[in-house]
Every structure is written in C-alpha cells, then in structure tokens.
Amino acid sequence: MSAEEPLIADLFEVDKRLTLKPVVDFNSYLRNAFGDGPCRCHRCVEGAGDESSYSHRHTFEFDGRQTHRRFANTAGSDVLQVLKKAWLSYTKAELQLIGELDIAAVKGFTDTEQHPRLLVLLAASGLAREVDGRWHLVAQAD
Ligand SMILES: [Zn+2]
Numbered sequence: 001m002s003a004e005e006p007l008i009a010d011l012f013e014v015d016k017r018l019t020l021k022p023v024v025d026f027n028s029y030l031r032n033a034f035g036d037g038p039c040r041c042h043r044c045v046e047g048a049g050d051e052s053s054y055s056h057r058h059t060f061e062f063d064g065r066q067t068h069r070r071f072a073n074t075a076g077s078d079v080l081q082v083l084k085k086a087w088l089s090y091t092k093a094e095l096q097l098i099g100e101l102d103i104a105a106v107k108g109f110t111d112t113e114q115h116p117r118l119l120v121l122l123a124a125s126g127l128a129r130e131v132d133g134r135w136h137l138v139a140q141a142d
Pocket residue numbers: 039040041042043044045058
C-alpha cells in the first residue's frame with residue numbers, strides 16, 4: 001500500500017500544474033480555434049472546397065467531423081501568445097522562440113483529446129513546421 005503513495009503524489013503534482021490558468025486557457029483556446037462544419041470563407045466557397053492550391057488547409061476532420069479553423073483569432077502570433085503563457089506557467093521557463101519546439105513538452109500540458117487540434121493549428125497558423133517528426137518554430141511577424 002505504502003509503495004503506491006509516491007505515485008499518487010506524482011499524479012496530484014501533474015494535476016496541479018494542469019489547473020494553472022494559462023494552461024487551462026491554452027486548452028480552451030485550442031477547443032475554440034475550430035468551428036463546426038467546413039470552411040465557408042470566400043475562397044473555399046468559390047473553389048467548392050478544393051484546397052489543393054492552399055499552402056495551409058482551412059477544413060479539417062476531427063473524430064470524423066468536419067471543422068474549420070477560425071481565422072479571426074488563430075494567426076501564428078495569436079497561437080504564440082497563448083502558447084508562451086502556458087509554457088511559462090507549466091515549465092517555469094520562457095519558451096525559446098527560435099529553433100526546435102519541444103512538442104512532447106507542449107503535449108504534456110495539452111489535453112490528450114486536443115492533441116490533433118494542437119498539431120493542426122501549429123502548422124495551419126504558420127507558427128511551426130514539422131520536418132521528419134520534429135517541430136520547428138517559424139519566426140512570427142507582428
Ligand atoms: Zn476557407
């Protein structure tokens with residue numbers, strides 16, 4: 001019985017960090033970054049949803065349901081702002097804005113069910129690029 005106690009303490013430690021406000025905000029930001037149904041922007045409507053010429057996709061599928069990225073608040077700089085705050089409160093260190101993004105660390109404070117949205121949003125917002133399974137931050141113009 002006593003051997004289990006440190007494990008339980010560890011779980012509480014993780015839970016506490018996940019309840020930090022910037023971390024909670026980051027997860028709700030990810031949830032709200034996508035709206036129901038395919039993208040209805042002018043370009044998508046004109047092109048009847050053909051995204052083959054796009055550099056970043058507009059319509060995505062999560063759990064078998066089509067969703068679209070909400071452009072108004074998901075520019076790369078928007079994503080960076082919430083990510084920076086969550087990173088700082090969770091890791092107690094400033095996020096390095098250049099070079100490789102420690103995606104495992106980001107996933108550590110991202111709800112498991114939000115992981116697909118996280119990866120999609122990092123790429124679609126232009127904030128980060130995946131090369132051979134590694135994520136690299138792309139410099140953001142303000
Ligand atoms: Zn669109």
